[in-house]
Amino acid sequence: MKISLNWLNEYVSLAGHSADEIARAITFLGFEVEGIHRSGAPALTNVVVGEVLTREKHPNADKLSVCTVALGSILGVKTIVCGAQNYKVGDRVPVALPGAVLPGNFTIKQSAIRGQSSDGMMCSAKELGISEDASGLLILAGRPELGAPINSVLPPGDTVFDIEITPNRPDCLGHLGVARELGAWFKQDLAYPAVHFVPEHASPTPRPDLLRSLLVDARDDCPLYTATVITGVKIAPSPDWLQQRLLAVGLRPINNVVDVGNYVMLEYNQPVHAFDARKLVGQTIIVRHAHHGETITTLDGKAHALTSPMLVIADAEKPVVIAGLMGGLDSGVSADTTDLVLEVAHFRPQSVRATSKRLALTSDSSYRYERGVDRHLLGEAMHRCIDLLLATAGGTVAGPTLKVGGDVPWEREITVTPAFINERLGFALPADEMLAALERLELTTVRTDPTPDRGQAWTFSIPSWRDDLDRPIDLVEEVLRLHGSDKIPAAPVTAPALLADDAPIVAFNRRVTDLLVGQGFHECITYTLRSEKEVSTWATPSENFVGTGSDQTKIHAEGSSPKSDNPKSKIASASDALALANPFLADQSHLRPSLIAGLLETLKLNQARGATASRLFETGRIFLAHDGQTWECAAAAFLICDNEKDRAWLHRAPADFYSTKRLTETLATAAGIDLARQAVTPAPTAAHGWQAGHAATAGELQHRGWLAQFGLVDLTLVQSLGLEGKIHAGLFAILPEKLAASATRRRYADFSLMPAALRDLALVVDASTPAADVQKILAKHARAATGPAFALESVNVFDVYAGTGLPDGKKSLAFTFTFRAPDRTLTDDEVNAAFTKIQAAITADGKISVRA
Amino acid sequence: MQAQLTALLAQAAAELPALTTRPAFEAAKARYVGPHGALTALMKQMGALPKDQKPLVGKLINETKTQLQTLLDAALARLAAAEIAAQLGPAVDTTLPSPDAAPGTRHPLTLVRDELASILRKAGFVIADGPEVETEYYCFDALNTPADHPARDAQDTFYLPADVRFGNVAKKSSGERYLLRTHTSSVQIRTMLKGPPPIRIIAPGRVYRRDTVDATHSANFHQIEGLYVDKNVTVRDLKALLDYIFASLLGADTKVRFRPHYFGYTEPSFEVDLSARHLPKVNKEWVEICGCGMVDPLVFSGVGYDPDVWSGYAFGIGLERLAMMLYGIDDIRYFYQNDLRFLKQFA
Structure with a gap:
């Protein structure tokens, strides 16, 4: 909002303060100063009014003239060389004499121009710093006195502050x-505008031929409406002072009636509207909700289709104003208007705001109504407006002001003790400073009462325009504002220990980050909002991707049967469940179900820019749709792109599926989950994003609260993204609430100091048999074979082979067994006996044979 | 005899340095000094010598034996050295770079977040967490933001469709909508509803605004929220904490000033400016860095704290804005592009 210093000076004397001081005051009163603009002439010395007496061509320059210029009886006549072309003999112009300093620190000296001496310079408006007009000399109108200082002739300059009014202070949307506020800051008295009009001044004769009736149908949205008829006005341009006020704050002067309305709005923060009374059909004003299908063309030339409950001001036939927003083109004041209906009304902020939003229409008026207009000043604003109208447009007030809606009496008191204020501030201010500050803001002390233990208590009456002041704490802020919040004294930080700990997710993120950074991964941060296409790629329906078939059955058996719970759900797919209701950009319309897509995008950006990026990771929230519900998960994901074509003097083995398996296990460990002990199943072919046969999944969200996905990223997807190389990735996601710190302390377990006995066994199995299945069976048989006498310590795969020497469709898996007893060295005989039993058991059903 | 010994030594001196394998060495050793070797054979002839020659020949044999052993040791050492050399291969060029991945890097936003967290941890603040998908209650209502406040407009805030159900983000009332939190202040409410004061937390996290992306705006960005609730917490305490934070981040001569401002959930409220002359790429005397204030009594009543007993302060710092200031980064989008040439600058 633009605030003019000249205008402020009408109410409070700020003459002794520089613009910077005032800007600082505004800042510390709580309003950000976004700009300071100075207009008009700066203070200039040695620049006076002169008249061109003669003008001759310069003997040595085509475009220059040599002039004699009269500067009055004291300064006499001077000779001045001038390059401008727009003047003639007899014109009066500004003349800068030697010693003058023009804006831009340009000092005028006695000089010689192409051999012709010059006693000064005749100036353009730009050279004087008045405007950007450099097209020629500033020709002074009105033949001002010769030799007069130029500042006495030019209109005074103004300083305009562009300030941001916080939403709690609509009262500061007016200059008053x-x-x-500034009066309180600088301890200057505030002078209210003198309002002369009183209802008794109105002509006693109403003019029903102009305004017969005023009806308010929508009293909730329009609690108070007043209308005054003024007859015999003469529409004309506003006087200069009024035009200058409006121009200074960025409003275009229209005519005296419109300008007065705007002036009062910018003075009192009370919008005003003037109708041409003769254009009101039926001599009626009705404040009502629009009927569906009604239209109006507003002053800005735009047509609007109206619907209920938009509030309008209508005549007998049609809406003529969108209440609080903008008048109609047809009912407005025009050059031939002679009779006015002046509206000063109060509209419910929510109503104005809703209509403004629906119509995508805002105005200075709607801005104020939305933020809050003080209805208790409405009458005063009407009278001020009448004063200014009668003064600038003439006319007569015809009959009493029509009014619908009553005054709601304003009464608010706050009781506070200086002790309370000092306690909340944490430092002591003198009570008289507090009291003076609050009274400058026009809080009046109603009474002072003693309290049993807190000294005096003040009770203040709060002015009607300070609806934001309601509680003692609000007065703490007022006192601090006027004391200066830059003067809060320094203090040490006091922080008694609270013995609390970080949320568990902090440790998870830190562990993951430490682990991955240590392994050469670069942390990325990518956007949460992704395109629908990308999300439908990665948000594989959870039934297909999370957990095993048996888990799925379990979910449906035990689950809350969401489909019957929510029969009307329109959410047909996982990507629908992640859609925003109101996306801003088409390609940022969904919540991310994975971190991998963002990492792929990062990889692509780096590849395109020729920056080598092969190991990336991110930690952050992802959103998983599952069985009719969406879950916010903590997640960590990494991506590896080992491009074998990368030029390197020494090539390492590239990452593969098993690299991602180990890394994903590491991520799971950070959440306290031992992934190596969990079932891992191949990613199904329906899982987009991952390459079938080369990716896996573990865990499940709904019952276990976590899941993992890892392996090769779908090669078709990678190619369609324009990426090069094989990309391996892994993701671990967990519900944040499952990350609660584990409280169980580990217990030491005895371990044997006896030597181990090792046996190797190679088996031939179907090529599709998972190694983990065979291992599990072997472990079971081994435990049976050893019995309680000694123990199988481990059984691990150490070789996988298919090809020459084996039948088609078969592969060989070689396992190594480690046996150990707690208390003795095992004998060959007992180990061999157990080993023979294991071989017999594993081959018993004929599906598995021992490799010869 | 002497000639034989001399010949034997000469033969060994010629043969042993030429040996290239351990088996050849062992064979040669056996031939010279083994039980069936040449030296042993000569020693056996000693018995047949006249008595007066024995001392002299004995001495000669011993000298020959010593010399042979020296030759053998040298040969063995040479072989061992050759074996090690073979294992080692040629010497490495120590100036070649390692082909292995260098340590990775933490994102600059993580670095700044962690630095702030560690500064605040010294003052007893621990990290609290809350969901990014929030409800209107936690994001607005409980923070004293009225139902018709512009910040709640669908124009400024991302909402989720009415029929979406979240498994792990509970609504306070069934009528409210899910949204993407517009500030981390929602964590204040969740923390206070979880337990009684005193409370001293920070809540770093991602927030969302429905805004045009440009050099200073991003659809999602990060904040750190701070909340302190105790008895007799004052404006001066708040100022002391922010002085401490920015002195720790930027040096003891950093000046911090409070300007009054308005936030619905604090009273009084302030915007905080830093003296900025020593910051890169800032040509202003003061630069705005965060918002703060004393927790509004209405917020306390809403979570069941008695505002006559408890007081407190809250502050919110934009992480991107802070990181941009600290590092002199002039485009917020760099944080989200993750160009490696950018990421590697901050590790």
């Missing part, structure tokens, strides 16, 4: 409110 800002003046009150």
